Amino acid sequence: xxxxxxxxxxxxxxxxxxxxxxxxxxxxxxxxxxxxxxxxxxxxxxxxxxxxxxxxxxxxxxxxxxxxxxxxxxxxxxxxxxxxxxxxxxxxxxxxxxxxxxxxxxxxxxxxxxxxxxxxxxxxxxxxxxxxxxxxxxxxxxxxxxxxxxxxxxxxxxxxxxxxxxxxxxxxxxxxxxxxxxxxxxxxxxxxxxxxxxxxxxxxxxxxxxxxxxxxxxxxxxxxxxxxxxxxxxxxxxxxxxxxxxxxxxxxxxxxxxxxxxxxxxxxxxxxxxxxxxxxxxxxxxxxxxxxxxxxxxxxxxxxxxxxxxxxxxxxxxxxxxxxxxxxxxxxxxxxxxxxxxxxx
Amino acid sequence: xxxxxxxxxxxxxxxxxxxxxxxxxxxxxxxxxxxxxxxxxxxxxxxxxxxxxxxxxxxxxxxxxxxxxxxxxxxxxxxxxxxxxxxxxxxxxxxxxxxxxxxxxxxxxxxxxxxxxxxxxxxxxxxxxxxxxxxxxxxxxxxxxxxxxxxxxxxxxxxxxxxxxxxxxxxxxxxxxxxxxxxxxxxxxxxxxxxxxxxxxxxxxxxxxxxxxxxxxxxxxxxxxxxxxxxxxxxxxxxxxxxxxxxxxxxxxxxxxxxxxxxxxxxxxxxxxxxxxxxxxxxxxxxxxxxxxxxxxxxxxxxxxxxxxxxxxxxxxxxxxxxxxxxxxxxxxxxxxxxxxxxxx
Numbered sequence: 001x002x003x004x005x006x007x008x009x010x011x012x013x014x015x016x017x018x019x020x021x022x023x024x025x026x027x028x029x030x031x032x033x034x035x036x037x038x039x040x041x042x043x044x045x046x047x048x049x050x051x052x053x054x055x056x057x058x059x060x061x062x063x064x065x066x067x068x069x070x071x072x073x074x075x076x077x078x079x080x081x082x083x084x085x086x087x088x089x090x091x092x093x094x095x096x097x098x099x100x101x102x103x104x105x106x107x108x109x110x111x112x113x114x115x116x117x118x119x120x121x122x123x124x125x126x127x128x129x130x131x132x133x134x135x136x137x138x139x140x141x142x143x144x145x146x147x148x149x150x151x152x153x154x155x156x157x158x159x160x161x162x163x164x165x166x167x168x169x170x171x172x173x174x175x176x177x178x179x180x181x182x183x184x185x186x187x188x189x190x191x192x193x194x195x196x197x198x199x200x201x202x203x204x205x206x207x208x209x210x211x212x213x214x215x216x217x218x219x220x221x222x223x224x225x226x227x228x229x230x231x232x233x234x235x236x237x238x239x240x241x242x243x244x245x246x247x248x249x250x251x252x253x254x255x256x257x258x259x260x261x262x263x264x265x266x267x268x269x270x271x272x273x274x275x276x277x278x279x280x281x282x283x284x285x286x287x288x289x290x291x292x293x294x295x296x297x298x299x300x301x302x303x304x305x306x307x308x309x310x311x312x313x314x315x316x317x318x319x320x321x322x323x324x325x326x327x328x329x330x331x332x333x334x335x336x337x338x339x340x341x342x343x344x345x
Numbered sequence: 346x347x348x349x350x351x352x353x354x355x356x357x358x359x360x361x362x363x364x365x366x367x368x369x370x371x372x373x374x375x376x377x378x379x380x381x382x383x384x385x386x387x388x389x390x391x392x393x394x395x396x397x398x399x400x401x402x403x404x405x406x407x408x409x410x411x412x413x414x415x416x417x418x419x420x421x422x423x424x425x426x427x428x429x430x431x432x433x434x435x436x437x438x439x440x441x442x443x444x445x446x447x448x449x450x451x452x453x454x455x456x457x458x459x460x461x462x463x464x465x466x467x468x469x470x471x472x473x474x475x476x477x478x479x480x481x482x483x484x485x486x487x488x489x490x491x492x493x494x495x496x497x498x499x500x501x502x503x504x505x506x507x508x509x510x511x512x513x514x515x516x517x518x519x520x521x522x523x524x525x526x527x528x529x530x531x532x533x534x535x536x537x538x539x540x541x542x543x544x545x546x547x548x549x550x551x552x553x554x555x556x557x558x559x560x561x562x563x564x565x566x567x568x569x570x571x572x573x574x575x576x577x578x579x580x581x582x583x584x585x586x587x588x589x590x591x592x593x594x595x596x597x598x599x600x601x602x603x604x605x606x607x608x609x610x611x612x613x614x615x616x617x618x619x620x621x622x623x624x625x626x627x628x629x630x631x632x633x634x635x636x637x638x639x640x641x642x643x644x645x646x647x648x649x650x651x652x653x654x655x656x657x658x659x660x661x662x663x664x665x666x667x668x669x670x671x672x673x674x675x676x677x678x679x680x681x682x683x684x685x686x687x688x689x690x
Contacts, residue, residue, distance in 0.1 A: 041382075055470070
């Protein structure tokens with residue numbers, strides 16, 4: 001850890017509000033943190049960056065930004081089935097703004113406390129844009145990690161929660177902010193602007209729930225074969241599973257879990273488009289064998305997270321080159337424009 | 346790990362040139378990496394960010410930037426005595442520039458190969474500035490970490506290599522780039538511009554050597570009580586040891602290890618100033634008890650790294666409030682302007 005901006009770290013990020021874990025031997029304030037592990041634990045490690053104007057609007061509240069930066073990393077741990085443990089935070093800021101830092105750090109530690117995560121280090125630097133990089137680490141029992149490469153032909157494809165709400169919320173936020181630049185949402189027509197529905201969608205965009213408990217349960221129970229979190233869009237992320245597992249999939253469009261609010265505000269057609277290609281839902285997509293389906297129902301019964309079967313894994317024929325096929329009410333249909341979200345496009 | 350820019354990661358950062366470690370169970374390409382550890386290992390974790398215009402000039406060569414970003418993190422591991430193992434790389438770029446990425450990734454993997462470090466994940470994002478955040482992890486035997494808080498009264502203060510060269514090199518680079526803005530170096534007078542000396546100093550700034558083997562040896566031999574790497578300037582970093590160890594120190598100015606090149610180019614007085622307050626030397630500062638001094642000489646004899654005793658740890662009297670006292674040839678002297686490097690100042 002750099003010492004350059006010791007006061008910022010001392011003042012905002014080492015306060016007593018920070019959770020302390022017993023497996024952290026040395027924490028913030030030395031050149032490195034030191035952690036300990038037991039023998040049958042494996043460590044899951046993920047890094048995610050959020051950049052102003054690319055991943056969030058300059059108007060975002062610091063509390064929402066802190067929440068989302070933490071949640072996206074927790075979501076990656078959830079997709080692996082890991083129990084969150086330690087975060088490192090690299091924060092680039094244009095200037096030291098105490099109000100901003102107060103709000104950011106308070107919200108950040110609320111999330112960390114909720115998931116029993118210890119902030120073990122980081123770096124605070126000066127730069128023209130707000131950039132937040134978190135490296136998150138979690139603990140996972142040996143041999144239990146949920147990977148992308150292990151989906152099997154015949155597996156059923158499940159989705160937690162509902163899809164597309166975050167993209168809907170973003171479209172509403174951009175509209176509020178009077179976005180006039182060419183963007184993916186400029187052609188979106190809005191059917192209704194009920195306040196409750198709009199707030200719900202915006203909240204789903206700003207405060208996505210990382211499916212930490214669900215991921216952990218799926219991993220330790222060995223009920224799922226493969227999993228990924230939906231950050232780039234359902235089809236884009238499912239394709240990662242398909243490519244790594246050398247499979248294809250059939251998706252039943254009428255089964256996509258769409259929230260009532262999303263359909264009300266944007267109409268059924270646009271809602272489906274958001275569900276398939278909108279990013280940042282942070283729901284889990286996981287595959288389960290026929291054999292484990294009944295057990296899954298029992299295991300997740302008391303978890304309070306909805307889950308929906310939306311399709312099935314099939315074999316992959318390299319000559320056909322199609323990873324994804326779609327059915328609507330039993331009929332094969334063709335879809336266009338199913339690309340995910342890519343910041344460099 | 347985010348999938349957004351999968352092609353960049355695939356193309357530049359998962360090539361066969363990447364070292365593979367056996368303790369990496371899952372590597373780049375899933376939501377998280379998974380690592381394994383043996384029972385008596387502890388993990389050292391550090392995060393460092395480098396931002397364009399704050400930590401490096403926009404004219405820096407990508408190869409030098411990659412080297413330095415890796416080296417600063419390795420230096421933090423060295424200061425703890427850890428053996429480097431796994432890196433995560435978060436890279437924010439204004440655009441995808443293949444020449445830039447080719448050169449950056451090649452140089453990056455040269456360093457990683459040299460230290461047997463595996464790149465286990467990261468994130469590539471778009472932003473107006475180049476920002477590089479590395480989270481580095483290393484392995485350290487249980488109970489052997491070198492901390493800042495464990496210097497003891499009577500310990501001798503040692504420095505590896507020489508001090509101030511990096512600040513000298515930066516002053517030369519800023520001069521070459523025709524810097525006209527108000528900067529710390531505008532009043533630096535240059536005594537001589539011998540090409541060899543200038544190149545040496547610039548090289549020390551661009552390609553500092555992380556003292557990985559030295560740190561590891563100091564830790565496993567239990568010969569040093571405390572250690573830190575000199576990133577913010579010798580006095581600023583030594584003060585971290587003193588504060589955390591509740592000690593003070595006497596520094597013998599005539600013993601500061603100054604390179605012949607630094608003295609030749611900048612004169613003895615400025616060289617001393619660079620040595621005391623210039624940042625980014627990435628040498629180690631460590632403290633050793635009287636009892637261990639002879640053993641230290643024997644242990645480091647074949648290491649090929651110079652080390653110099655520059656002072657001694659004393660008790661701290663809170664009424665006097667002085668952490669640092671200076672002697673020159675046996676006489677107490679007063680110094681002014683001994684502040685370290687702080688990006689927000």
